[in-house]
Every structure is written in C-alpha cells, then in structure tokens.
Amino acid sequence: MTPMNFPLPNVVPLIPEMFVAVMAMVVLMWDLFLPKERKHWNGYLAIVTCIVAGVLTMNVATAESVSAFYGFFVLDPFAAYAKLLIYAGTALAIIISLDYMKDEFGVGEYYTLMLFGMLGMMLMASAPNFVTMYLGLELMALCTYVLVGFQRDVLRSSEASLKYFILGSLASGILLYGISFLYGVTGSFDFAEVGAGLAHSGSGARFAVLLGLVFVVSGLAFKISMAPFHMWTPDAYEGAPTPVTAYMSVAPKVAGFVILIRVLADALPSLQVEYVTIFTWMAVLTMAVGNLAAIAQRNIKRMLAYSTIGHVGFIILGVIAGNVAGYAGVLVYMTVYLFMNMGIFAVIVLMRRDGIQGELLDDFAGLAKVRPGYALAMGLYLFSLAGIPFLGGFWAKYVVFIAVIEAGHLYLAIIALVFAVVGAFYYLRVVKYIYFDDKRVDFNFVENRLMQATVVVTAIAVVAIGIYPDPVINICKAAVSGII
C-alpha cells in the first residue's frame, strides 16, 4: 500500500497569527492564577506578545508574496508592514491601559480581547479573499464592541457599546450582502478571481455588480469611519475607556485601509471609474464633516474622533489616487498618525484624575506651566496633526496630496488643503488652552514610567519623521510595490 499523499499546508506565513492566538489564550488562563494586585502582569505579557509577533513577522515575511491554506491567506510586504503598524498600535494602547485598568476594573479578559482584536486585524491585513476578510473583520469588531463597553457600570460606556454594536452589525450585514452580489456574478470569493470575473462580466450583470460595489464600499467605509457612515465614531470614542479609544483610533484603521486597498486593487480594478467617483464625494464629505464638526467639540476625545474622521478623509485621497505613491502615502500617513494619536492619548490618560479624566479641553488649561514636558509633546502632536512642517504630519499630508495630484485630481488636493486649514483651527485651540491659558483646576498626574516613555518616544518619532522622512517613505513604497 502506498502511503497516502497528505500534503501539510504551508503554515510558516501564519506563525505570527498562531502565536498571537495562543498567547491570547495564555493570557486568559494566566489571569485565573494571578492575584488581584498583580493583574497588570497580564498587560506586560500582552506587550511582549506584540513585540515577539513583530519579530516573527519580520522573520517570516519575504519580499515576494507567499500564499498559504490554498489561497485563504497571503503574506506580502504590504501585509507585513501593516501588521507591524497594528502591533505597534496595539502595544501602545496596552501600555496606555496598564495604569487605567489597575484602578478601574482589573480584569484579565481586557488584554485577551485586545489580542484577539489584533489577531482579527492581522487576518484582515493578510486576506486575499472575502471569506478571510470577513472572518478577520468580525473577530476584530466583536472584540472592539466588548472593549468599548468594558466599563459596564458607566452608562456612557454601555450606551456607546450598544450603538456601536448595532450600527456595526448593520454595516457587516451590508458588506456581506454586497459580497453575495459579487459572488453571484463571478462565482468566487477570491479577490483576483473576482477581479478577473468582473472584467469579463457582460453588461447584463452590470446592475448586480454595481450593487455589489456600493454595498461592499459602504460596509468598509463604516469600518474606517468615512462620512456618511461615521455616526458611530464620536459616540464610541467618547464613551469608551480612553485606552480603548486609543486602540480603536489607529490599529483597526490600518487594517481597514489595507483591506480596502486590496479589495479595490485586486477585486474591483475594472470598476475604477465608478469607485473613484464614489470615493471622491465621500472624501470631500468626510473632510468637511470631520474638520467642521471638530470645531464645535468641548470634549477632547470627541474632538479627536472628528479629527480622525477628517484625517481619514485625507488618507482616502491616497486610495483615490490609486497609484504606488498613493498606496504608499496611505501607509506613510498611518505610520505618522500612529505616533501622533498614540502620543496624544498617552498624555490624556496621564492627566487622568480620580474619576474625571483629562477629557474636557478646559482641563488642559495651563498645562505648560505645570508640566512643560507634556505640554511640549502635546504641542508637537497637535502641530503635526495640523500638518505644519518639521513635524511628521506635514509629510503625511504631502505624500497623499502629491499622489492625488499625480493621478490628475488637482481639485481634490485644493479642497483637502482648504479643509486642512480649517482643521488647523481646532488643533490650535488646544495649543491655546495648553500654552496661553492659566490653570483652572488642579492637576493630578499619573506617574507611570512606561507611559512617560511612550510620550517621549512618540514625540521624538514625530519630529524625526518630520525632519528626515526618507526612510519611512522608501519602506512604504517598497511595501506596496508588489500589489499593483
């Protein structure tokens, strides 16, 4: 009897995913054996998990695209770079959580959920077909719903969680519905095969194809909070515990943009004219909603939610450009955005004082006189978010604008720059509170070395990228060169 040929799937590209899944469960189990006052050890373990996952990803990633599990998983430089951003975003969010969790609830499931959410994002980044994409998306989303409502005694938190859950489920449904149309026309879930099928689909299927496009785009637009699907963002940001807001603001966006680029570039290239039109309108709307609504906010978390929406409007320009420079611009933007946003959230959490977090803009009044270091860091982040040079945010805007101009959409760049000026106003207003105003309430800072180190590192990164962005731009260009 000849031995049966039983091929083992190539699991090497999935080693980081498997590692993170195992570690998430280890964290969950270990939590049972940890005494209450040492629960934060779980946090350290989760941070180590992120770092080791990063090392593993760098080791298994190759310059070529590697596929595994019969085309259900792909690891290319694009996915690898996105995963590094996701690890960094998650690790920084966990660092920000360490102290917060100790007082607030001290539950180990928190870190498990963060790691499983991260696993979902990793799957999204590596998804070559709609099934993997949907699995990753839901894993991430379900973890985030729970995390947003983690302070279950706080009405605001529960309300935000419920809103997010209902709207998120609706968006997932819309996404699935859209996928079903594309599947119906092409008979495949694989991005490349869908792309080939759509290119050859006759005019009879056009209506179904367009419906599929619109639903898929709407579903994904919800995840990256593009207007008019942004409604959940301000509520979820405000209601969630601040570290969770930090977690939601960067890593899921990275995953969302990566999967959006993959879907558009691989599955829907034949509909480029149509989706560029859709995204152009949505981008203008997103920039308008984000930047104008942020002006009216008094709560910094809510303001940052609208600021995120505004930035998503800028980032989407890179997707509209649809060239190497544009997709690289998306990654550059996300890289810079990671440092700016995580830094701001770290300072917000550091300013927390019993019960009342440093959440209102008023709470920042006079920070420069009490803690010039934090004030300087905040100033750097805010000017960077406004896109002023010698800070990273300038180059982030620069790369997407130059890409969109290269693609021939000069008017979009002009509109975006006008909104960038509008956006500068509300960032300046925070600087005004920090630097120009006198102290109104007493500060009571959390002293945590790891968090302070986060502030220092992110501030230095923002300045360093601002002065010499060449390495970041080159890495991002190399990362996306394979997908077009």
Next chain:
Amino acid sequence: MMELNNVLGFPILTWSIFLPTLGALFIWLFIRNESAVRWATLGVTVVTFLLTLLLWKYFDNSTAHMQFEEFHPWIEAFNVNYRLGIDGISMPFILLTSLLTVICIVSAWDCIKTRVKEYMLAFLILETTLIGVFASLDAILFYFFWEAMLIPMFLIIGVWGGKNRVYATIKFFLYTLGGSVLMLVALLAMYFKAGHTFDIQALMAYPFDFDWQFWIWIGFFVAFAVKVPMWPVHTWLPDAHTEAPTAGSVILAGILLKMGAYGFLRFSLPICPDASQYFVPFIVVLSLVAVVYISLVAMMQTDMKRLIAYSSIAHMGFVTLGTFMFTQQALEGAIFGMISHGFVAAALFLCVGVLYDRMHTREIGDYGGVANVMPVFAAVMLLFCMANVALPGASAFVAEIMVLAGTFSADQLYEMVISSKWVAVMAAISVVLSACYTLWMYKRVVMGDLVKDKVKAMPDMSMRELGFFAPLIVLVLWLGLYPLPVLDVIHVSVTHLIEQATTTKLHAAQALAQAEMLQHAVIH
C-alpha cells in the same frame, strides 16, 4: 553631481541656519538659570551674526550666480533636495535676520519676565526658519522653513502678547497657513509639469505656457500677498503687531513681511514672467490702495503699535510697486526699501517698547511731553520718525526715491492702462501722508506740556536700551548717506532677475508643446 560654488571650505549656510537650533537644544537641555539662559542666547545669536558677516565678506558682487552652495539629497522618492545657496537678493536678508535677532534678544532682556527660557528658545528656532527661507534653493525646502516659522511665531504672540493675543495669534496663523497651502498646490503641480523637480533654478528655466503661469502665479500671489501683506488681506497684521511682544513685532515687521516680497522676487517674477507682466495693473492698483488708503487709516489710529503696523503696510505697498515695475532702479529701490524698512520699523517698535515698559499702555492719548523727562529717547525717536518719513539722509529716502524714479521711467518698458508717470505721482502722495501720521504721532507723544503724572515719573533710557538702538541709528544713517555697499551687492542679481522677468517664456513653451506633439505623433 553638480558643481557647487562655495568659496568657503565649509557649509557656512548650514551652520548659519542650524547654529541657533543647536544653541536652543543646548540651552533647553543644560541651562536652568534664567540669567544664564539670557547670556547663552545672546552668545548664540551673536555668533550666528558674526558667521553671517562672513557671507558679506566673501560675497562676490560681480556675479548673479548662486554662491555658498550646498547640496544633499533629502527625500529621494520625490526628488526633494537639501539645496542651499544665496545671491545678491537673499544675502542682505540673511544679515538683516541675524542682526535683528540679536537686537530682539537684547530688547527682551528685562521686559520678558515670565517663561524666559521658552521665549529665548522660540526666538532661536524662529531665527533658524527665517534664515532657512532666504537660503533655500529647493521649493519644498523653502516651503518647509516658510511654514515651520509659524510655530514659534504663534507661540511668541500667544504666550507673551497683550490682552487680545489669542485672537491675534490664531488669526495670524490661519491667514498665513491659508495663503501658503495654495502655494504648496502650485509647487506640487509644477513638480509634475516641469519634469519631477523642485529645484527653484530649474523651475525658473522651465518654459511654462501662459495658462500654467497664470494659475501658478495666483497660487504664489495668495501666499505672498498675505505675508507682505497687501490690501485687502492685510487685516491680520495690525492685530498681530499690536498684540505681539516688542521683539515679536520687530521680527514681524523687520523680516516676516519681507518674506512675502522675497517670494515675489524668487518665485513669481522668474518662474512666471509673462503672468507677472499680465498682472502688473492688478498689483499696481493694490499697491496704490495700500500706499494711499492705508496711510489714511494709519493717521486715525490711537494705538502707537497699530499706527506703525499700518505704516508698515503702506511701506510694503511701495515695495510691491517697485517689484513689479521691471526696471533696475525700481527693483533695487524695492529691495533696498525692504532692508531700510527692516531697520526703521524695528526701531520704531522698539521705541514703543521702551515707552510701553514704563507705562504699560500703547495709547497715544496717555502720553504727552515725554521729551521733558526723556530727552535722549526723544532724540532717538525723532531720528527714526524722520527716517520713516523718508527724510533725505535716512535710508528710507534712498529707497523711496529709487522706487519713484524707477516707476516714473517704467513707461519705456511696459505699457499700462494708465501711464506709470501718474502711478509715480500717486505713490508720491504717500510720502506726504506718511509725514502726516508719523510726525503727528510724534507730536502727540513726545512734545507738548508735561501734564500727566505718570509720564513725569518716567526714567530716561538705560544703557542697555541705548545699546540696541545704537546699531540701528548707525545703519539707518550709513545706508542713507552711503547706500553703495548694499546696492553693489544686489546690483548684478537684480539685473539678472530683470532679464529673467522680461524674457517671455511663451516662445519656448510653444516650441516645447510642438515637440511634444510631434513625439506623440511619432509614437502612435
């Protein structure tokens, strides 16, 4: 690798730009004591000034080529380079910057009592960005410094300014940012048109057709007009000037306004010569409005700083007028006027600062008879008021007479809707008007009887105050009596600039378009 023209064996421009930043880093990290911070800042700025003096010493007057050049790749993905170099147009501004910064530091010695260290750091960073603007030969590098300047200036006005400082500084920031982003669009658009380059000299050489020049010119115009500022986008300036601390006003009037006019000289004229010619009537009208209308507005001000701010707008109107006359005389007069105004306006703001430190009010009505208690100050202020009026013997006289004469003779070069002779006559009215508002202010503040008790108690100027006026007095008189050293420096570069600005690019653009069409036809 291109041939770099640098007679000095070391990167002097890089040192001039980044020495203040290095000093700022050192002071930030290692110096705690306030008085040590002051002395260290003064030391850094003086060394920077001495360094820039080397530029003057080794500058070659006989060529319009860029000098002291440096080149390093910066962002290769977008062909953005760290390219520095100066010609006769930019060199005087670098010296002006480094000198005025020293004066600012000395003038702030005692008046700034809160957050001294941050103040000094902000000024050092500001100096870096200002020198960087004038030394850049890469458009993105230029934009980088141009925008980075906003951060320290925003903080200087907002933290150490007067009562209404928050409004003033946010207005300043948003106006300038709003103007500059259109320049960025113009730069990015040119990048793709001109074959993926941001090199300013390559852009000067590239033949843009008229439509391109038209839109690029408008993009630049918005950025530079806000900065100059030209009527009607000048409204940020009176607020910013009034609320800024004295040294902030000095830098604003002395250098920031010049950045706008410098932009016209460096970008608009050579890159869009045909569009510049096309827009001459437009610029002339705006300049005349600035010169005449703003002078009238200045007359009605009750706040000294506001009055000088409006006077600055009027004087910059002269500069923009001279810039777009395309005659050697007018253009040299415009540049000379900027340098002269840098000293005179700075000195006038310092005069107001001296009064403000004693009385803590800028209202003209609160003073009167100051000459009785502060005779030395009265003499100094009289000198600078006369210089502001452009009395012969002061540097401003040389500038204004050159602009007027150059405008008067511009007819042969350029046809306008109305004769440029009439433009010159109307501009000349402003000389009378500037005498009205300046001398009237002087009369109300310094002369008259000593009736107010508070004024009676004012001590005369200290040695420190005299110390920072001394170089300004010397320079204003020296440039007024013997302007040749400065004119020699700018002469050849201006000749070259006029040649660029009066040579049409349209023929070359047409030839290029035809060649491209031919190539296109061959391919298909």
